[in-house]
Amino acid sequence: MEWYIWPIAIVGAVFAGAINTLAGNGSAITLTILMEMLGLPGNVANGTNRVGILMQTAAGGVAFHRNGRLDLRRSRWYLVFSAVGAVAGTLVAVSISNEQFREVFRFLMMFLLLLILVKPERWLRETDTTKSPNWWLAGPLFLVLGFYGGFIQMGMGLFFLAAMVLGARYSLIDANALKSVVVGVIQLAAIAIFWYKGLIDWRIGLILAAGQAVGGYFAAHYASRLPGANVWAYRLLVVVVLLSLAKLFDVPGLLGL
Numbered sequence: 709m710e711w712y713i714w715p716i717a718i719v720g721a722v723f724a725g726a727i728n729t730l731a732g733n734g735s736a737i738t739l740t741i742l743m744e745m746l747g748l749p750g751n752v753a754n755g756t757n758r759v760g761i762l763m764q765t766a767a768g769g770v771a772f773h774r775n776g777r778l779d780l781r782r783s784r785w786y787l788v789f790s791a792v793g794a795v796a797g798t799l800v801a802v803s804i805s806n807e808q809f810r811e812v813f814r815f816l817m818m819f820l821l822l823l824i825l826v827k828p829e830r831w832l833r834e835t836d837t838t839k840s841p842n843w844w845l846a847g848p849l850f851l852v853l854g855f856y857g858g859f860i861q862m863g864m865g866l867f868f869l870a871a872m873v874l875g876a877r878y879s880l881i882d883a884n885a886l887k888s889v890v891v892g893v894i895q896l897a898a899i900a901i902f903w904y905k906g907l908i909d910w911r912i913g914l915i916l917a918a919g920q921a922v923g924g925y926f927a928a929h930y931a932s933r934l935p936g937a938n939v940w941a942y943r944l945l946v947v948v949v950l951l952s953l954a955k956l957f958d959v960p961g962l963l964g965l
Contacts, residue, residue, distance in 0.1 A: 714915070717741045721916040725764040725923025728891075730884060730931055731945040732865025733952050735761070738916060739862060746912055754801060754860065755902030758895045759913030761861065764924035765892035771925050772885035775932030783886050786872075787893050789847050793854025794894035798901045801859045814956040817863065821949045823870050824942075831942045836877035846875065857894040865891060866949065880938045880945075881931055888928065 720741050728734035735757055742753035772778045780787075824831065849871055857864040865887055872883035902908050931937045954960070 718919040721919030722923040725920035726927035729768040729924045729927040731948045735862040755907035756913040760917040760920040762895040763917035764920035765888040767921040767925035768888040768928035771928035777885040789850035790854035793851040794858035794897040797855035797858025798898040835879045
């Protein structure tokens with residue numbers, strides 16, 4: 709492996725950590741690094757990727773908490789349902805290919821783009837602390853989100869933000885703060901199972917995790933403090949979804965680029 713691969717991989721991990729913290733789908737970067745640049749098989753890349761996500765969410769969660777944007781008492785049941793779903797999703801992930809699920813993912817992303825672009829003011833409001841969730845709806849939804857996060861992870865943060873902002877009426881920044889904890893809990897469950905199955909390269913995972921933690925911490929720190937952070941997070945969310953769709957539908961290839 710050429711020496712310059714590692715600096716590129718680490719810089720990519722920093723950007724992935726920042727993108728994951730404020731929007732989501734940073735795993736599109738890290739999975740590409742793990743498989744295309746570092747040559748890991750798909751299932752090992754899937755497991756190894758969880759190490760960096762755990763470190764990034766831990767760093768981001770600390771920064772959000774220090775800046776008063778994380779209320780765990782109000783959000784504990786989101787954690788419980790997501791963790792249970794994650795265990796089931798991870799058990800499936802270590803047993804079967806995820807290629808068919810990726811096909812479904814393309815159309816889920818198209819639906820998410822519509823949710824983001826229609827009535828954008830819904831994404832820019834502040835958290836409504838008077839609204840209590842309907843757990844008959846929220847419980848199964850977060851079980852499914854947890855399952856998806858355990859299964860493949862890529863894009864899970866985007867769908868979680870949609871559920872929290874449009875359903876639970878969190879602000880985009882507060883939803884990102886909670887996302888850091890929920891995704892971290894999902895990764896703990898996933899890492900335990902992937903590790904047991906021997907599907908984690910710890911050396912590579914910890915190196916990329918250092919970059920993701922740096923990106924996650926600083927993105928959370930400044931997002932918690934900057935005026936208009938909701939607006940910038942929304943813009944980043946739109947860009948990330950558009951780029952994801954372009955990659956999923958191979959737009960550059962269709963254009964002959």
